[in-house]
Amino acid sequence: MNIEYLDYFYKVATMGSISKVAKSAHISQSALSQQISKLEEVLGYKLLDRSNKGVELTDKGLIVFKYADNIVRTYEAMIEQLHLDNENARNIKIEACWSIATYSLPCVMYKIKNKFPNHSYELNPNESDLIEENVMNNICDIGVIYSKPKNQNLSYYKIGMDKIVLVSSSNYNISDEIDFKDLIKYPLVLLNDKMHVMDPITSKMKELGLMIDNLKILYNSDSAESVKLSVLNEFGIGFLPYTSIKKELYNKQLMLINIADFSIEYDMYLIHDKKTRENKVLYEFVEYFKSIAQKNLC
Structure with missing residues (x-):
């Protein structure tokens, strides 16, 4: 199987359009369609339903899509290592x-x-x-x-610690220390739960006989900068990684709010x-x- 067929299939499935991928790859739509058809022929299954509105994954297509990106990236990593002229110089890839x-x-x-x-x-x-x-x-x-x-097949080493802190604008009408139950009084802007903040919050609320619905959540965002900007504009208060707001704390744009009976800390490995x-x-x-x-x- 040509790995390029799999790569094009993944891009088409992600964008939902053969024409957009063909344009970005600088090939004709017909050539791209033929390559995907060859992939379907090799695998023995129809992977995409095509229409004037774009493409949609079939049930078999969903399975191939699940593995395609990792297969392509692994192949590219292999080629990269093969092309290295000097074993003492390499491209080191880090994810965090x-x-x-x-x-x-x-x-x-x-x-x-x-x-x-x-x-x-x-x-x-x-x-x-x-x-x-x-x-x-x-x-x-x-x-x-x-x-x-x-x-368990991975080695690990602790390199530090980060904490999730509650912050407000320096001018916001809130004390610099509150009890956890006081959270329900203020509008909250939250990060989508990449930091697993909601689990400890939910657990603490249950302990106090409260529910998540008691919180005044304005909205959730994928971006720490979006949450930070909302807090700076005094739309509400928010939980953010301490490392993301050190500059604003130093400049006294933001204020730390200590929750007397609650904290969130994570070790970094x-x-x-x-x-x-x-x-x-x-x-x-x-x-x-x-x-x-x-x-x-x-």
């Missing part, structure tokens, strides 16, 4: 939970680049479960996640395949990362 990748690791990466200038680096955000899977499948070399990995030791270059990189990370998180 979005707040760690965005706010904690840039300072570490600067230090690492100075130590290993011949390597190139990719730092991408992802979700914990997918990071574990991608490390095991060699799609990325290392990961940084909250809490210890679930997969570097994870990698236990076979990393067999690769001298990668093992040296991982050991240096471990030695400097705690003191150099942004």
